[in-house]
Amino acid sequence: MKSQTAEKKYLPEMPQKEIDEANASVKSTSEKIMVDNIERMKKTDPNRPAAMKYFDDISNFFGQRKEEIEAEKAKGRKVIGYFCIFAPIELILAADAIPVRVNSGWYDTSKFGDRVVPVEVCPVIRSTIGAKMIGLSPYLELSDAVISTLTCDGMTKLSEILSDATQIWTMTPPRVKDSAQSLHLWKEEIKSIKTQIEKLTGNKITAKKLKAAIETMQKATKAFRRLQELRKGNPVIMGRDAMLVNQMSLWDDITRWIQKTEALCDELEKRAAQKAWACPPDTPRVIVTGTPMFWPDNWKLPSLVEEATPQGVLVGDELCSGDRILYDPVGIDEWTMDDMINGIAERYLMASTCPCFTSQDGNEDRINWLITKVKENNANGVIYYVVRGCMLYAMEYARVKRALDKLSIPVYYLDTEYTREDVGQMKTRVEAFLEMLSARVDF
Amino acid sequence: MYEPLVGTILGWIVAVGIALAGLLVILIWKKDRTRKLSYLRLFIQMVSLVGLFYSFTLSLWLMVFVIVIFGLTFFSGRFFCGWVCPFGFYMDIVSLIRQKLGVKYWMLPDRVNRALHWLRYIIAAVILISPLLLGALNFVPASQIHALFLRGPYRPYAILLSPLEPLVLPFTGAIADLGFFDWSISYPYARDIIFYLDVPQVTSIIIYVFVALTLAATFMFRRFWCRFCPTGISIAAANRFNGLKWMPLLHINKVEEKCTKCGICKRVCPVQVTEVYEQKGGNIAPSTCLNCMRCIEMCPYEGCLKMNLAGKTLIESRNWLEPSDVK
Numbered sequence: 001m002k003s004q005t006a007e008k009k010y011l012p013e014m015p016q017k018e019i020d021e022a023n024a025s026v027k028s029t030s031e032k033i034m035v036d037n038i039e040r041m042k043k044t045d046p047n048r049p050a051a052m053k054y055f056d057d058i059s060n061f062f063g064q065r066k067e068e069i070e071a072e073k074a075k076g077r078k079v080i081g082y083f084c085i086f087a088p089i090e091l092i093l094a095a096d097a098i099p100v101r102v103n104s105g106w107y108d109t110s111k112f113g114d115r116v117v118p119v120e121v122c123p124v125i126r127s128t129i130g131a132k133m134i135g136l137s138p139y140l141e142l143s144d145a146v147i148s149t150l151t152c153d154g155m156t157k158l159s160e161i162l163s164d165a166t167q168i169w170t171m172t173p174p175r176v177k178d179s180a181q182s183l184h185l186w187k188e189e190i191k192s193i194k195t196q197i198e199k200l201t202g203n204k205i206t207a208k209k210l211k212a213a214i215e216t217m218q219k220a221t222k223a224f225r226r227l228q229e230l231r232k233g234n235p236v237i238m239g240r241d242a243m244l245v246n247q248m249s250l251w252d253d254i255t256r257w258i259q260k261t262e263a264l265c266d267e268l269e270k271r272a273a274q275k276a277w278a279c280p281p282d283t284p285r286v287i288v289t290g291t292p293m294f295w296p297d298n299w300k301l302p303s304l305v306e307e308a309t310p311q312g313v314l315v316g317d318e319l320c321s322g323d324r325i326l327y328d329p330v331g332i333d334e335w336t337m338d339d340m341i342n343g344i345a346e347r348y349l350m351a352s353t354c355p356c357f358t359s360q361d362g363n364e365d366r367i368n369w370l371i372t373k374v375k376e377n378n379a380n381g382v383i384y385y386v387v388r389g390c391m392l393y394a395m396e397y398a399r400v401k402r403a404l405d406k407l408s409i410p411v412y413y414l415d416t417e418y419t420r421e422d423v424g425q426m427k428t429r430v431e432a433f434l435e436m437l438s439a440r441v442d443f
Numbered sequence: 444m445y446e447p448l449v450g451t452i453l454g455w456i457v458a459v460g461i462a463l464a465g466l467l468v469i470l471i472w473k474k475d476r477t478r479k480l481s482y483l484r485l486f487i488q489m490v491s492l493v494g495l496f497y498s499f500t501l502s503l504w505l506m507v508f509v510i511v512i513f514g515l516t517f518f519s520g521r522f523f524c525g526w527v528c529p530f531g532f533y534m535d536i537v538s539l540i541r542q543k544l545g546v547k548y549w550m551l552p553d554r555v556n557r558a559l560h561w562l563r564y565i566i567a568a569v570i571l572i573s574p575l576l577l578g579a580l581n582f583v584p585a586s587q588i589h590a591l592f593l594r595g596p597y598r599p600y601a602i603l604l605s606p607l608e609p610l611v612l613p614f615t616g617a618i619a620d621l622g623f624f625d626w627s628i629s630y631p632y633a634r635d636i637i638f639y640l641d642v643p644q645v646t647s648i649i650i651y652v653f654v655a656l657t658l659a660a661t662f663m664f665r666r667f668w669c670r671f672c673p674t675g676i677s678i679a680a681a682n683r684f685n686g687l688k689w690m691p692l693l694h695i696n697k698v699e700e701k702c703t704k705c706g707i708c709k710r711v712c713p714v715q716v717t718e719v720y721e722q723k724g725g726n727i728a729p730s731t732c733l734n735c736m737r738c739i740e741m742c743p744y745e746g747c748l749k750m751n752l753a754g755k756t757l758i759e760s761r762n763w764l765e766p767s768d769v770k
Contacts, residue, residue, distance in 0.1 A: 177704065178721075180553070207545065222764035329743050329764055331477070331707040338547035342710060351705035368700045375700075 010116055010161040011133060022134040026108045027062065030136075034060055034296040037303065044306050045238045045278045049271070051264035052241055055248050059295060065251055066138040069098060073142060078201045081143030083128075083158070084151050085320050086173055086348050090330060091194050093213035093254070095201040100139040101250035102146060103321070104128040105294025109136055110418045116161060122389035123418035124291065125154035132165050139251060145169055145200055147193065151356040152392050169196050177350050177357055177365075190345045207337045214330050214340060220254050223261040224326035227268075231315050232377050234281040236268045239314020240302045246322050247295050278313070279306075284437035285315040285378060289370055289400065290385035290393045292321035300423060301385055301414070301430075308431045310438045315377040318370050320354065327351075355392040363396065367403045374409055381410045381437045383430075388417055410436065457492065464489050476763035480740040484525065485539075488532035516677040519693040519752075524674055525733035534668060537661045538713070549663045551670070556715050559671040560731060567673035665713040669733060679730030691728040692753045695739070699724030701747035708738035708748065719748070726751070 038056050042048050058065050073079060080092045081102035092099040104127040112133045113126030131137040140146070145167040148159035159168045171189045174182035198205055227245060230236055245264065249257050271277075286305055293301065305312040317323050328351035330343045353366035374382065382404055386394045394415070401411045412433045416422055464486045468479070512523050524531055541548065551559070660667040681690040697719065709720035718729040719738050734750070742748045742760035749759040 183706075218764055225762060225764060328703065328705055331705070331711070331741050331743055333711040333737075333741065334542045334548070336542070336545050336547045339710075343707075346706040346710060351703045353703065365704050369703060372700045 008164040011129075011164040012115055014133060019134050022112065023136055026106060026134065026136055029108060030106060030296055031060075031062060037296060037299050040303055040307065041238065041240050041244070045241070047276060047278065048241065049237065049264055049267045051260065051267050052244075054260045055241075055245050055264075058248050058252050059244060061138055061296065066142075068253070069100070069139070069142055072098060078144045079139075079142045080197065080200070081140060081146040082148070083146065083155055084149040084354070085325055086149035086151065086171060086352065086354075087147040088190055088193065088344050088348055089254075090210060090213040090217050090344050091190070091197055091205060093216060094205045094209040095197045095203045096209075097144075097197065097201050097203075098253075100143065102128070102137060102140040102143060103292065103294050104131040104137055104140075105296060105298040106131055106136060107297040107418045107420060109134065117157075120389055122152075122154040122291075122391075123387050124294075124390070125158045127418055128158060129161055132162055140166070145196070147171060149173055151354055152390075154389075169193060173349060173352075173354075173356065175356065175358055177352075178359060183345070183349065186349045187342065187345045190341060190348075194341070207335065207340065210337070210340050211332075211335050214332060214344070216254060216258075217326070218329050219258050220249065221326045221329040223258045223265065224249065226265045227261060228316065228323055228327070230265060230268050230272065233272065234275075235278045235283065235285075235313045235315065236271045236276070238278050238306055239286075239317075240299070240306055243293075243302055243314065243317070243322055244295065246325055249326055250321075279311060282438075282441055283311050283313045284380045284434055284441055286312045286434075286437070287316045287318065287370075287374055287377065287379040287382045288314060288322075288385050289318035289382060291387045291390045292319050293385070294321055298418065300416070300420070300426070301383070304423070304427055304430045305383070305434070308427065308434050310431070310434050312430075312434045312437065315379055316373050318353065318366070318373060323373070324353065324369075355396045362399050366396070367400065370400065371403060371407065374404070374407065379409065380441055381412065381433065383433070384411055384413045386413070386415045388415055410440075457489070461486075461489055476761075477741055480736055480758075484735060485532070485535060487526050488529070488535065491527040492529045492532060512674065513677055516674060517681050517690050520678045520691055520728055520730075520732060520734050521669075521674060522693060522734045524669055524672070525735035528674075530668060531666065531733070534657075534661045534666050535713075537658065538665050541662050546662075548665050551664055551715060553715070553717065556670060562671040563673045563676050566671060567676055666733065669714050670731065676730060678728060693734060694726040694728050694751045695719055695732065695734075696726055696749040696751045696756075697722065697724045698747050698749075701744050703744065705743070707741050707743065711737050711741045713737065 038059070041052075057063065069079060078095075078097040079100060080087075080097045081100050083101070083103055085101075087099070089099045103124060106127055109130030110123045110127040112130030113121075113123075113128070114130075115133075116129050117126060119126075128137075128140075132140060135141055143166065146159075146162065147169050148155060148162075149171045150156040150159065151173060159170050162168055171193055172185070173189075174185050176182055194205060203209075224246070227237075227242060231239075231242055245261060249261075288301065288305075293299070302314055305314055328347055330340075330347045332343045333339055353363075353369045355363060355366060357363055357365070359365075370382070373379070382400075384393075384397055384400065386397070397413055401413075404411050410433075412429075414426065414429060416426060464482075468482050468486050515523060538548070657668060664670075678691055681687045702724070704720070706720060709715075709717055712719070713735065714731050714733055716729050716732050716738075718727050718732070736750055736758060739748045739750055739758060739760050741763070743763060744760060745762050747760050750757045
């Protein structure tokens with residue numbers, strides 16, 4: 001809500017007509033893509049769980065959820081967006097605001113972002129800039145403020161660029177997690193964001209409210225983990241469906257999301273008992289790690305893996321847009337304000353496996369997370385997904401490969417762009433990898 | 444005169460308390476998985492309080508307890524401190540009250556904490572040497588030197604405040620009962636020093652100061668006394684020498700891969716043990732660890748932290764968000 005008179009530092013002036021046209025065209029393409037993605041998901045698993053219907057509906061960016069948030073906003077509730085999953089959701093909920101994640105997954109908006117930053121920049125960043133320029137993302141537009149955690153270089157400058165058009169609150173995560181001074185810095189950041197949230201919403205975050213918020217999020221973690229637990233055995237749900245459910249927790253009303261996810265898990269448990277698998281149990285099991293993938297456009301890789309011949313199934317991922325979103329609970333020893341703030345600070349900083357961290361052992365937290373995931377989910381192979389320009393993930397590939405080589409788990413480095421043009425070429429690459437995996441499974 | 448009466452009253456209070464605590468455990472058992480082990484521990488502490496209370500009033504040799512407890516710490520670490528010690532129980536109750544009042548606890552800087560760990564050795568040395576010195580000062584006949592180590596009748600309430608009552612409490616015995624030869628054993632600490640000062644008023648003042656200080660310190664810092672209580676040094680000794688590394692049989696075990704370093708174990712530890720968080724994996728037996736298993740209880744990752752007894756897993760961390768243990 002910056003005053004319109006302020007001089008823009010980055011964003012170019014665009015005529016309103018062009019904005020409207022671009023918005024309309026990208027929006028209509030996007031709507032088609034969302035429908036198409038869901039159709040393809042239904043086709044892959046003809047026996048798709050009935051509970052997925054809800055998530056299909058809510059996944060529409062321009063549909064039900066948008067209207068709900070608009071209605072809540074009209075009642076005076078504030079909407080707080082965030083980019084990285086470092087933003088303390090509990091504090092936002094405790095202040096009775098609505099948290100939404102506003103990273104962009106639209107391919108088409110990245111070309112507008114190209115007008116501000118060069119194409120070498122990470123497409124997630126470019127696409128988000130573009131989405132803001134043409135006012136595409138409803139959640140970004142509805143946000144009264146956006147919490148931006150300065151994790152990678154892209155995020156750092158993105159918050160600067162977007163502050164031309166919206167109110168941005170930055171949080172600086174330390175690059176080394178394991179020291180007293182890092183934690184101290186981060187706790188201060190959390191406290192300052194708390195003050196800002198209180199100021200914006202006008203609601204004081206009391207210990208009682210915060211406790212309720214933490215307990216809600218713990219329930220969400222419980223439902224979330226239950227779903228991931230079900231992916232460990234023979235596939236009862238296709239990876240894409242699970243990914244969609246995971247990602248909807250970023251936008252949906254969390255209490256409702258918990259109910260619906262628990263209902264889905266109930267259904268899946270029944271299926272597991274009936275041995276009604278979503279795909280043959282000997283399908284190669286794949287885990288994806290790397291750059292986050294966002295609904296709706298960037299559903300390229302999961303679709304390719306699960307529609308390929310031979311088919312693969314995504315049994316897990318190590319993505320901050322996937323299995324990492326709600327995996328870690330806030331553990332509270334004593335329900336005092338101080339301990340709750342400490343608990344929140346530690347959960348968001350220390351349990352994170354973002355590659356922006358470094359340590360003497362080479363960011364071993366991420367490696368350990370991945371190894372546990374591979375072992376527990378019995379993965380046959382790992383796809384290391386990187387979009388061009390995502391430096392941190394690209395650079396950590398060698399480290400991850402070496403760790404997984406020790407377990408003789410094949411890793412495949414797949415780099416791509418925010419574009420649909422390389423789908424054919426990617427298909428060949430993915431199928432070759434899956435071919436190799438299924439040969440190993442047979443063997 | 445009044446001792447049997449006090450004993451009976453205390454006995455009743457404790458019996459009712461146990462019943463209530465048992466009820467509490469059952470109530471908590473199914474609900475909150477992050478609390479049930481803690482409440483079970485409080486329950487066991489209470490039961491052992493009764494046990495100790497009766498064995499003490501039966502005038503058993505406390506020295507036997509002292510030796511058994513010290514001996515056990517070589518093998519089981521400070522299991523006694525976490526699960527049995529009445530003084531620890533008292534501190535846990537103080538913490539619980541503070542928690543209910545919504546007051547935050549303070550953390551000692553790691554450096555101070557480490558310094559306090561060294562203080563344990565000094566305290567232990569003072570305890571061991573002081574009877575001999577006092578004996579020398581007072582010309583106790585050589586045949587009665589042992590009486591300095593083993594003396595003093597036990598007041599029932601003393602148990603409430605003392606881990607190894609004689610180690611800690613500047614209290615009881617010597618003043619009330621001047622006989623050296625009653626075998627209701629004691630072990631000299633501050634109390635006997637006070638006794639030799641021979642000024643009763645000073646004694647009572649020191650007693651109140653002691654109680655007030657422990658109360659205040661425990662209110663601010665969880666399990667404050669445990670940070671420099673010398674009971675745990677035997678395991679420190681066992682860990683230090685290569686030939687004795689086999690001795691601690693009770694270990695915390697950590698699986699490195701499952702740990703995300705979320706830091707919960709470090710934060711919930713009542714004596715601020717950092718080794719569980721810092722060490723990469725494998726067996727961890729820090730000499731200050733009380734084996735209260737709070738870290739294991741709070742660790743949200745299935746099978747990441749375990750309590751092992753001679754290689755067998757007693758208890759392991761699990762996803763405490765789930766209400767049931769169904770696998």
